[in-house]
Amino acid sequence: MDKTFQPQQIEDYWYKSWEERGYFSPTGEGTPYCIAIPPPNVTGRLHMGHGFQHAIMDALIRLHRMQGHQTLWQVGTDHAGIATQMVVERQLAGANTNRNEVGRVAFVNKVWDWKDESGGIITQQLRRMGSSLDWSRERFTMDEQLSNVVQRVFISLYEEGLIYRGNRLVNWDPELHTAISDLEVNSEEEDGYLWHFNYPIVDSENYLTIATTRPETMLGDTAVAVNPEDKRYAHLVGGFVELPLCNRRIPIISDNYVDPEFGTGCVKITPAHDFNDYEMGKRHGLEIINILTDDASINDDAPEAFRGLDRFEARERIVEALKSLGLLEKIEPHKLKIPRGDRSGVVVEPYLTHQWYVATQSLADPAIKAVEDGDIEFVPKNWENTYFSWMRNIQDWCISRQLWWGHRIPAWYDSEGNIFVGSSESAVRQKHQIPEGKELRQDEDVLDTWFSSALWTFSTLGWPDDLEYFDKFHPTDVLVTGFDIIFFWVARMIMMTLKFTGEIPFKKVYITGLVRDEHGQKMSKSKGNILDPIDLIDGIELDALVKKRTSDMMQPHLRQKVEKLTRASYPAGIAAYGTDALRFTYYSLASTGRDIKFDVGRTEGFRNFCNKIWNAARYAMMNSEGKLLSSERNPAEYSSADRWILSRLEQTTEDVLAALADYRFDLASQSLHEFIWNEYCDWYLELSKPILWDEDKNPQAAESTRWVLLTVLERSLRLLHPFMPFLTEEIWQKLAPLIGIRGDSIMLQPYPELDPANFDEAAQAEITWLKGIILAIRNIRGEMDISPAKSIRAFLRGSDEQDKIFLQLNRVYLQKLAKLESIEWLSPDQPTPTCATGLHDSVEVLVPLAGLINVSAETARLKKEIGRLEADLKSASGKLNNKKFVSRAPEPVVIKERAKQEKIQAALAALREKLGELNNPLT
């Protein structure tokens, strides 16, 4: 074995070996356990959020597989309509063409080519994470089988009247030329202006001053509104204003929606270009005038002077024109929320179009009930509030997208505009008896990607035609996902799955936090703080990292800033930490908070942890080379140290199992880290040395120790395997045979179960005592500046026979671990030379000065210790002197406090006496 753990040498080998041997597919007869992967974008790349969530899912999957369940982690990807189409369109733009020139069929073929070319990247990256996904069942939302489900669901909802076509305002992305749902719009506060314009009042010399943030929309104004309670304008309601530049008269109406406090208290109403105005237009029967094209430039229904202008240019021209007419009252700076498409980043326009909608109300009711009744549980629980608040105000879902990449809407129109929905043109003709001569045209649009994702848990399991897996694994057990897609995906899956299968899609929803950088900033390309999980595994040179972060930037002017930040954060680049260290970092950060600040320092720490385990294994195996271990064990031969470490391991097993049952991966990982490093390595390994190095003296003890050393490590590896699959497999393969365990892989070994017989109070007490004495001596050494190389003498003094017995039993350990020349027992009345003193419980630990020790240093040390004890005593005595405490606190608490007080008093007395002796030596 190498002296240090080299993850890159083993990871690929083991992953391939597992995959080839089919270990990721469900086997056996146990209770089925299933997780459906949240399908990543087929052409995407792995990011930290994926890494985090897959680490969690893989731990759950490996745990249940080891626990004997038939375990399926269903894998697949989605087609990510908008994102993927954008990529290919950009390529076309690079080649000086566009999708319209290429044509629909050829374009879609190009997307498939792109998918075939780059679609494997993310699945390869998932493998690098160690994810034990069942690749033999990989699915894609555009697969024929899944597409059939999409179509079937669409038709069925349509026939039931739950899908309809509507003409209403949608969020329109003028760059992508498609409608997008409210969820795909991000509104951020930006700096803008509030323009005040004067609209001349008809039959009057006066003006009505309106305020607007979007002057260009005035071309589509069809009213001006005031609040009915607003006395300033009451007399004008019912009258008209002359709409400047447009030669139109529009009415002055009153509506409660208008806030008299804001702006001038007087609002222009543009029903075709604002959601609120649209509603008001409906209330008042106003005309709806659309003034934009698909590109968001001014259309031909607007005055000639502005036709064809881009919306922002039109804005400037209109302000100019109004100014020259003397109708510009003033311009105020104003902060407002600007809605931008989350894919394109351009300002989204409310736009009147025909789209397809899902009527969600009847689907939402049972979906709400499923969570209310506890059939589906969110972890942590308070996410249920988020779910409820959205579901109870749910809007109809706009599912059509004006794209070519996706599931085409199975609807056909005749020349009169009649709609026919069916699985194909011929099916439609047959059903509605439409003669061949009559032309039918299929709807050009495709469905929102989330529509197919909503069917994911059951479509991937073969519903409705091949029910073997569906019957076995559905509902799935848990969904692991981020809170950012509770609405996009989780809620919609619950609705659709209940509707079509009558089952919930999953029993639990584990909501993870969002991975941010070490300062809590969201990771984004423009901030330049993106970390790539693969770089943390393989490492990356600083220059390569800078290049990666600054290439393909949307805003090139940020390049310098990003470079500076990167060089400051990672002056030496990123080291290759390996998958196990990265995964362990994710677990350690997986607490209940909603922000996960990712700190590379922790990954480095866990890389060191991997190395620690590696070296512990190296030690255990080096000491077992060529030794025959009989598998017949007689626990009576176990030493206290043996029984102690077995007891601690049992406690760790209990803690890990409890933490996992609660989805507290942070607690599970912490408890494993603590046990392996601070108990097994720091203490048990050290305690084993005197036994193993002196094997001739007591061969039987040595063999027991060797056995326990290997057994505890082997079981720890199994406990650890769901978290660190590669390291544990590599070591386990070599180690397990030494204690007679046969098996092809640690993956297929049983996960440790609780065995309370291993708890051993007596051994715990003894080793706690031993550690306490060693610590006291080391403390004296450390603070007295006694070289670790120097052997020293020590005495223990006390009145408890138990302590004397412990000394006899543990003399060898004490001598080795505290580097003692000798250690002897003194009864309380025996005099001592001048000593440095430490305490463990009631035992005094004495190190003779004999020229070693600086008296003033020891005096200072004792005074510090005395000060500490005095503070503790004050707190304990304070409580006990309080009559109310004694009378009202539960008995055990009072008893505990009394014991504490007595212990401190005794310790104080001892130390004070020593202090006195130091300054007034007896000898």
Add this chain to the structure above:
RNA sequence: AGGCGCGUAGCUCAGUUGGUUAGAGCGCUACCUUGACAUGGUAGAGGUCACCAGUUCGAAUCUGGUCGUGCCUACCA
């Protein structure tokens, strides 16, 4: 404007139903290449648990308020 969350060591975070000497990792200080590991060992420094009030014998933990901070939803044109 509503809703949710957070504020504990220099940094990143644990702290279960109130009773601990308030913990871990990283960083820091001193010493140590001892036969698993310097990706290491030993010892140590460092916290009025944001602030105020209340409940309680007892509050980091429960209640109310204040301040700071983050996110989500809905928005005033």
